[in-house]
Amino acid sequence: xxxxxxxxxxxxxLDRVFRILLKPLQVVSNFVxxxxxxxxxxxxxxxxxxxxxxxxxxxxVDSYWQEMQTTPKDQDAWxxxx
Amino acid sequence: MKILGISCHYHDAAATLLMDGIVVAAAEEERFTRRKxxxxxxxxxxxxxxQQSGLGIEDIDAIAFYEKxxxxxxxxxxxxxxxxxxxxxxxxxxxxxxxxxxxRIRRLFRKKLKFKxxxxxxxxxxxxxxxxxxxxxxxxxxxxxxxGVGEWTTAAMGMGRRTHLDLTHEIRFPHSIGLLYSAVTxxxxxxxxxxxxxxxxxxxxxxxNPATNPYYAALRRMIDLKPDGSFRLDMGFFDYEFxxxxxxxxxxxxxxxxxxxPVEPVTARHQDIAAAVxxxxxxxxxxxxxxLHRQTNCPNVVxxxxxxxxxxxxxxxxxxxxxQNVWIQPNSGDGGSSMGAALYxxxxxLGQPRNYxxxxxxxxxxxxxxxxxxxxxxxxxxxxxxxxxxxxLDQTAQLIHSGKVVGWFQGRMEWGPRALGARxxxxxxxxxxxxxxxNLKVKHRESFxxxxxxxxxEDAATYFECDNPVPLPADFMLMVYPVRPEWREKLPAVTHxxxxxxxxxxxxxxxxxxxxxxxxxxxxxGVPMLVNTSFNIRGEPMVCAPDQAYRCxxxxxxxxxxxxxxxxxxxxxxRDAWDSESLAKx
Ligand SMILES: [Fe+2]
Numbered sequence: 001x002x003x004x005x006x007x008x009x010x011x012x013x014l015d016r017v018f019r020i021l022l023k024p025l026q027v028v029s030n031f032v033x034x035x036x037x038x039x040x041x042x043x044x045x046x047x048x049x050x051x052x053x054x055x056x057x058x059x060x061v062d063s064y065w066q067e068m069q070t071t072p073k074d075q076d077a078w079x080x081x082x
Numbered sequence: 083m084k085i086l087g088i089s090c091h092y093h094d095a096a097a098t099l100l101m102d103g104i105v106v107a108a109a110e111e112e113r114f115t116r117r118k119x120x121x122x123x124x125x126x127x128x129x130x131x132x133q134q135s136g137l138g139i140e141d142i143d144a145i146a147f148y149e150k151x152x153x154x155x156x157x158x159x160x161x162x163x164x165x166x167x168x169x170x171x172x173x174x175x176x177x178x179x180x181x182x183x184x185x186r187i188r189r190l191f192r193k194k195l196k197f198k199x200x201x202x203x204x205x206x207x208x209x210x211x212x213x214x215x216x217x218x219x220x221x222x223x224x225x226x227x228x229x230g231v232g233e234w235t236t237a238a239m240g241m242g243r244r245t246h247l248d249l250t251h252e253i254r255f256p257h258s259i260g261l262l263y264s265a266v267t268x269x270x271x272x273x274x275x276x277x278x279x280x281x282x283x284x285x286x287x288x289x290x291n292p293a294t295n296p297y298y299a300a301l302r303r304m305i306d307l308k309p310d311g312s313f314r315l316d317m318g319f320f321d322y323e324f325x326x327x328x329x330x331x332x333x334x335x336x337x338x339x340x341x342x343x344p345v346e347p348v349t350a351r352h353q354d355i356a357a358a359v360x361x362x363x364x365x366x367x368x369x370x371x372x373x374l375h376r377q378t379n380c381p382n383v384v385x386x387x388x389x390x391x392x393x394x395x396x397x398x399x400x401x402x403x404x405x406q407n408v409w410i411q412p413n414s415g416d417g418g419s420s421m422g423a424a425l426y427x428x429x430x431x432l433g434q435p436r437n438y439x440x441x442x443x444x445x446x447x448x449x450x451x452x453x454x455x456x457x458x459x460x461x462x463x464x465x466x467x468x469x470x471x472x473x474x475l476d477q478t479a480q481l482i483h484s485g486k487v488v489g490w491f492q493g494r495m496e497w498g499p500r501a502l503g504a505r506x507x508x509x510x511x512x513x514x515x516x517x518x519x520x521n522l523k524v525k526h527r528e529s530f531x532x533x534x535x536x537x538x539x540e541d542a543a544t545y546f547e548c549d550n551p552v553p554l555p556a557d558f559m560l561m562v563y564p565v566r567p568e569w570r571e572k573l574p575a576v577t578h579x580x581x582x583x584x585x586x587x588x589x590x591x592x593x594x595x596x597x598x599x600x601x602x603x604x605x606x607x608g609v610p611m612l613v614n615t616s617f618n619i620r621g622e623p624m625v626c627a628p629d630q631a632y633r634c635x636x637x638x639x640x641x642x643x644x645x646x647x648x649x650x651x652x653x654x655x656x657r658d659a660w661d662s663e664s665l666a667k668x
Contacts, residue, residue: 030178038173046166064312065251068238070208078202078431081187082152
């Protein structure tokens with residue numbers, strides 16, 4: 001069933017109004033969410049990272065080239081974003 | 083088999099369409115959206131590729147994406163952890179885009195392209211490597227990739243043999259030659275990931291003697307460079323791991339003052355700093371190449387990544403290393419990786435034989451004479467139609483010889499950042515005043531920047547002290563060579579302050595009309611060479627479509643536009659309200 005044109009227009013108008021009203025709310029919630037994730041997730045990891053880093057001091061080497069492997073063992077690896 | 087290669091979300095988003103191993107279309111998104119280095123999803127570029135070959139998305143067998151987004155995200159998170167809490171501001175700004183778009187690539191392809199097939203993810207430097215090895219003329223080649231950063235890798239080397247390609251060694255973030263160059267670019271007041279080539283141009287004015295340039299010694303304190311070209315940066319000099327600014331306070335102190343503001347004049351000190359970073363970059367890249375040659379003993383080398391656009395360094399590869407042949411693709415930055423991803427999928431993963439070498443960089447949109455005429459008529463533009471090509475060429479050559487600046491819009495648009503005779507502004511290289519006209523009245527750009535000469539390939543050695551035979555990357559304006567001393571004064575518009583020129587060699591089979599124009603100009607002037615600069619004003623991407631070309635001419639001091647079979651004179655048309663100078667930006 002198709003709704004009559006005036007109703008569709010009203011719905012689209014309401015949709016636009018909600019979007020405008022929700023935008024600042026979304027910005028605030030994003031800010032809160034990202035800030036909490038940063039201080040909890042990143043902050044806690046930082047504590048462990050720093051402890052581990054102290055145990056593994058950098059040594060002097062003749063070359064900074066590191067070996068790398070670009071051909072994976074299984075074909076499915078190409079379909080993964082990691 | 084039809085494969086779409088895509089690169090996006092960092093800078094220079096692009097798409098490439100591969101049909102049975104042959105690149106049939108490729109373009110950067112910026113040319114359509116008119117946002118320079120546009121990193122956003124290349125919807126328009128994909129649409130162009132499909133349209134060009136008469137395909138729909140349902141005809142595409144697979145998509146190859148140029149990097150592994152989760153590996154990149156891992157690197158970013160590690161940086162944030164390492165620099166907690168200093169990294170908070172960058173984290174807050176960057177994370178929402180990652181969560182909503184950058185990590186959900188497959189979903190993005192489904193949503194924006196309605197693509198339901200397989201999506202392959204390749205590592206960033208592997209895409210760079212594939213983008214230069216597979217379209218090269220070599221069966222076997224040593225491969226070097228150097229850029230700012232991919233996922234973790236900032237430089238890598240390896241070997242390509244027929245359909246096989248392996249990268250075996252890498253330098254990992256944060257140690258990066260590309261980012262060192264960008265840090266100096268930022269310090270000199272230019273925009274990062276955009277204006278590195280200005281620093282390269284500026285370096286010609288500075289002191290190029292490492293023994294007497296004090297900034298060379300200062301920069302060498304920031305980098306521990308081993309004889310095999312591998313290196314490590316002293317990260318105390320850089321802030322880019324946790325902030326949006328690149329040089330640290332310590333960096334500024336060592337170089338003797340704060341960063342240059344974009345409005346400040348460029349001084350001799352800035353020129354010396356630019357020369358110093360160019361010296362360090364050349365030292366690192368050439369050492370890497372020498373090491374790579376020792377490791378592989380292969381006569382051929384291919385080079386990719388943003389640093390491979392450093393044409394001053396490229397011009398020294400054959401004379402300062404033991405490699406005998408070099409190839410670089412015209413779009414060796416991230417945009418070109420869309421081509422690499424598609425080619426790697428076709429050859430290395432699917433095991434298909436190689437049947438393509440990139441000789442023509444004209445892979446973008448083209449417009450027929452009928453389309454151009456329809457545009458001209460619809461806008462009531464006064465134009466002259468030439469049914470004979472030789473008349474069109476004679477007339478154009480006469481215009482250039484009489485000192486006119488000509489917009490040249492012919493055939494399909496170039497692939498990559500350089501104008502190669504499809505969307506070019508052309509002028510007389512022997513005219514001493516033309517450089518200022520082009521810099522100040524047309525391009526609205528800094529007066530220190532040089533212009534490139536376009537010369538028929540057979541004539542290159544007459545005017546330039548180039549390798550013999552002249553390497554193929556010179557076709558893509560990727561090699562700088564000294565202008566022969568006897569020609570320097572006669573070619574003031576294209577001879578840089580240090581006597582060098584970033585030449586473009588033109589082959590008749592690649593672009594017959596452009597080649598014939600250079601020859602026609604040579605018959606009139608005695609010098610078969612043209613000034614060739616990109617058809618845009620500063621800060622804008624190169625023009626793509628007829629309306630953009632016309633608008634660019636009308637808003638600048640370009641005198642006429644030679645578009646397919648038509649010549650349009652600016653003075654015969656009403657001046658547009660558009661003022662290009664007010665729009666010129668970095
Ligand atoms: Fe890159």
